[in-house]
Amino acid sequence: MTIEKPDNLVELFESATEKFANNRLFGTKDIKSGEFNWITYSDVKKRVNNFRSALASLNIQKGDAVGIISGNRVEWAVAAFASYGLVARFVPMYESENQSTWEYIIKDAAVKFLLVSSPAIYEEIKHLKNEIETLEHIYVIDTTGEQSMKYLEALGEKENVPSIIPNVSDIAALIYTSGTTSDPKGVLLTHGNFASNARAGYRRYKNELDENAVSLSILPWAHSYGQTAELYNWLYFGGAIGFMQNMDTLADDFVKVKPTFLIAVPRVFNKIYAGIHQKMEDEGGFKLKLFNKTLKAAREYRLKEGKVGLGTKLMYGIGNKLVLSKIRERFGGQLKGSITGSAQMNNEVTYFFADIGVDVYNCYGLSETSPAITMNSPESNKIGSVGSALEFIDIRIDKSMVDDDSEDGEIQVKGPNLMVGYHNKPQETKEVFTEDGWLRTGDRGKLDKDGFLYVTGRFKEQYKLENGKYVFPSAIEEDIVLLPYVEAAMIYGEGRPFNVCIVVPDQAVLRKTAQFLDVKTDVTKLIHLPNVQEFMAKEIRKSLKEKYGGYEIPKQFIFTEEAFTVENGLLTQTLKLKRRLVIERYKDQIEALYN
Structure with missing residues (x-):
C-alpha cells in the first residue's frame, strides 16, 4: 500500500497553516465578556515555531518525551505540534486526574519536559523533578515570569529552529488508557497512524466539512478520539474549533460558537434528549401536544423524504417553525450533524435528532487503532450499526471465543491505524495481537452483507x-x-x-x-x-x-x-x-x- 502525503503530523500542520493562513482556527471564551476570541491558522503557526525553537534550546531531541497536563486549549495544540516538529513524543495527561497517575505516566514515559496548565497543578507535582530522573523541566501556562510558557515562547522567537519532518513510523504520541484494574497502558501511536486515520475520516465527510465548518470542542484531546477526529481532521479542510469553557457553560457556548458539526459521545446526546422530553412533559397541555405531533410529522417527513400528504406537510411546516427551530437554536442554530464514539448510540435518540434536523452518525474504534475503525456518514449510513471500515482497514470476526451458534465473535482489525504496541509492556502487546498480526479488540460484533459492523457487546463486560x-x-x-x-x-x-x-x-x-x-x-x-x-x-x-x-x-x-x-x-x-x-x-x- 502506498502511503499518501502528508504522512505525518508536521507536514499536515504546515500545509494547513499555509493553505488556510487567514482562516479562524481556535476560539477561546473571554471569562469577563463571555465572548469568544479567535486566532488564525497563521497565528498558531507563529506560536508553534517559537515554542519548537524554545524546546530545542532546552535540548529536547528526537525520541524525547514532552508531557502536558491540561485541558483542550490553544497552548495544548502549540505544545503538541512544536514537539512533533522535533520528532519528540507528546504525552498528554488529563487535568482531572489524581497525582499518582500523573506520577506513573511521567515516570513510565520518561518525560523530559512537562507543561502544566496552572500554578495549582505545578504545586502538586513540582517535587517530581527531584524524584524522577528524566524530568528536567516543568513550565506553567497560566502564569508569568521565567517559569511560564510565554517566557519560553519569547525566547524561542529569537532562535528560529526549523522543523524536522518525521518518518511515517516515528512515534508521535503516547496515549495512556485509563487503568481500572491495573496501571495505565501507554499506547504508542505513530505519525502515520494519526495522519492516515484523520484523512480516512475526512474523506467520509468531505461533502459536509469545509472551511466554513465549526466545532465546539467537548471531548478531551488527551484521548485519541478527540485528537484525530477533531484536531487533526480539521486541518485537512481549514475549519474552526471553539473551546467549551466547561460542562456548566455548554448551553451558552453552543449559542456563542454556533458549531456546524460536533465530535461527541452518546452521553452528551442522551442528556440533551432526556432534558428536552422532560421539559415538554413539565409544560404539558397544548405545548406537549404540539411537540408530539411535530415529532410524528417530522419523522414521517424524513422517512418519506418529503413525499407526504398535505396535512403532514402543514403540521411539519408549523412544527418546524414553532418547535424544532427553537430546539436547534439551543445548539447555536447551525448544527447539521455529529459523529459519536465511545459507546453505541441508542436508536431512538438517533432518530429523534435526525427528525429535528441534526444527523448523528455512529463510529467505532479504540485508542489502539488511532482510533477510528468504522464510521457511518451521510453517504453510507445504517442506524444501529457503527458503520463500515475506513479505507485500507480490514475487519474480521473471530468466533473462537464464542461458545454458542451466534454469528458474532471478536472483532479483529488490520490496517495503517494499528499502534506499535504498549510502551514498556511487551507481554500485554503480545497478547493483544494475533500470531498473524491482527489486533484483538476485545469487543464482540458481527458484519452484515454490506460490510457494516454491529457491536453486540464487550467480552470483558459480558x-x-x-x-x-x-x-x-x-x-x-x-x-x-x-x-x-x-x-x-x-x-x-x-x-x-x-x-x-x-x-x-x-x-x-x-x-x-x-x-x-x-x-x-x-x-x-x-x-x-x-x-x-x-x-x-x-x-x-x-x-x-x-x-x-x-x-x-x-x-x-x-x-x-x-x-x-x-x-x-x-x-x-x-x-x-x-x-x-x-x-x-x-x-x-x-x-x-x-x-
Missing part, C-alpha cells in the same frame, strides 16, 4: 447469569439512562440468579417526581424513601420490558445519591464506567440484595 445466559450490560444501561429520572446506572449479575441495578437519580427531576408523589422531603433524602424507590424501579422495568428478556431486566435495585464521575474515580476520562470499582464500592449492598 457475563453469565447462574442459569448460563449471557448478559451484555452496557446496552441495558444506555436504555435506562434515557429515562428522565435516571442520571446513571450500572447492571450487575455475574454468576448470580438475577441482575441487579445501581441507580443514580437525576436530582432535578427527582424534585418534580416528589411533587408528583406529594412527598415533602429534602431532595437528598428522597431517594431513600420506599415509595420513591418503588416508583423508579417500576419505571425502569417498564422501559425495558419490550426490548429485553425477563432474565436481563434487573430484579433488585440500589439507589444512591453519589454520582458516577471522573473525579470520584467511577468514570474514565471518556465517561465510561469503571465497573470493577463501582462493584467494589457497593459490594456490601450488592451482597445484601442476593442474601
Whole structure:
C-alpha cells in the first residue's frame, strides 16, 4: 500500500497553516465578556515555531518525551505540534486526574519536559523533578515570569529552529488508557497512524466539512478520539474549533460558537434528549401536544423524504417553525450533524435528532487503532450499526471465543491505524495481537452483507447469569439512562440468579417526581424513601420490558445519591464506567440484595 502525503503530523500542520493562513482556527471564551476570541491558522503557526525553537534550546531531541497536563486549549495544540516538529513524543495527561497517575505516566514515559496548565497543578507535582530522573523541566501556562510558557515562547522567537519532518513510523504520541484494574497502558501511536486515520475520516465527510465548518470542542484531546477526529481532521479542510469553557457553560457556548458539526459521545446526546422530553412533559397541555405531533410529522417527513400528504406537510411546516427551530437554536442554530464514539448510540435518540434536523452518525474504534475503525456518514449510513471500515482497514470476526451458534465473535482489525504496541509492556502487546498480526479488540460484533459492523457487546463486560445466559450490560444501561429520572446506572449479575441495578437519580427531576408523589422531603433524602424507590424501579422495568428478556431486566435495585464521575474515580476520562470499582464500592449492598 502506498502511503499518501502528508504522512505525518508536521507536514499536515504546515500545509494547513499555509493553505488556510487567514482562516479562524481556535476560539477561546473571554471569562469577563463571555465572548469568544479567535486566532488564525497563521497565528498558531507563529506560536508553534517559537515554542519548537524554545524546546530545542532546552535540548529536547528526537525520541524525547514532552508531557502536558491540561485541558483542550490553544497552548495544548502549540505544545503538541512544536514537539512533533522535533520528532519528540507528546504525552498528554488529563487535568482531572489524581497525582499518582500523573506520577506513573511521567515516570513510565520518561518525560523530559512537562507543561502544566496552572500554578495549582505545578504545586502538586513540582517535587517530581527531584524524584524522577528524566524530568528536567516543568513550565506553567497560566502564569508569568521565567517559569511560564510565554517566557519560553519569547525566547524561542529569537532562535528560529526549523522543523524536522518525521518518518511515517516515528512515534508521535503516547496515549495512556485509563487503568481500572491495573496501571495505565501507554499506547504508542505513530505519525502515520494519526495522519492516515484523520484523512480516512475526512474523506467520509468531505461533502459536509469545509472551511466554513465549526466545532465546539467537548471531548478531551488527551484521548485519541478527540485528537484525530477533531484536531487533526480539521486541518485537512481549514475549519474552526471553539473551546467549551466547561460542562456548566455548554448551553451558552453552543449559542456563542454556533458549531456546524460536533465530535461527541452518546452521553452528551442522551442528556440533551432526556432534558428536552422532560421539559415538554413539565409544560404539558397544548405545548406537549404540539411537540408530539411535530415529532410524528417530522419523522414521517424524513422517512418519506418529503413525499407526504398535505396535512403532514402543514403540521411539519408549523412544527418546524414553532418547535424544532427553537430546539436547534439551543445548539447555536447551525448544527447539521455529529459523529459519536465511545459507546453505541441508542436508536431512538438517533432518530429523534435526525427528525429535528441534526444527523448523528455512529463510529467505532479504540485508542489502539488511532482510533477510528468504522464510521457511518451521510453517504453510507445504517442506524444501529457503527458503520463500515475506513479505507485500507480490514475487519474480521473471530468466533473462537464464542461458545454458542451466534454469528458474532471478536472483532479483529488490520490496517495503517494499528499502534506499535504498549510502551514498556511487551507481554500485554503480545497478547493483544494475533500470531498473524491482527489486533484483538476485545469487543464482540458481527458484519452484515454490506460490510457494516454491529457491536453486540464487550467480552470483558459480558457475563453469565447462574442459569448460563449471557448478559451484555452496557446496552441495558444506555436504555435506562434515557429515562428522565435516571442520571446513571450500572447492571450487575455475574454468576448470580438475577441482575441487579445501581441507580443514580437525576436530582432535578427527582424534585418534580416528589411533587408528583406529594412527598415533602429534602431532595437528598428522597431517594431513600420506599415509595420513591418503588416508583423508579417500576419505571425502569417498564422501559425495558419490550426490548429485553425477563432474565436481563434487573430484579433488585440500589439507589444512591453519589454520582458516577471522573473525579470520584467511577468514570474514565471518556465517561465510561469503571465497573470493577463501582462493584467494589457497593459490594456490601450488592451482597445484601442476593442474601
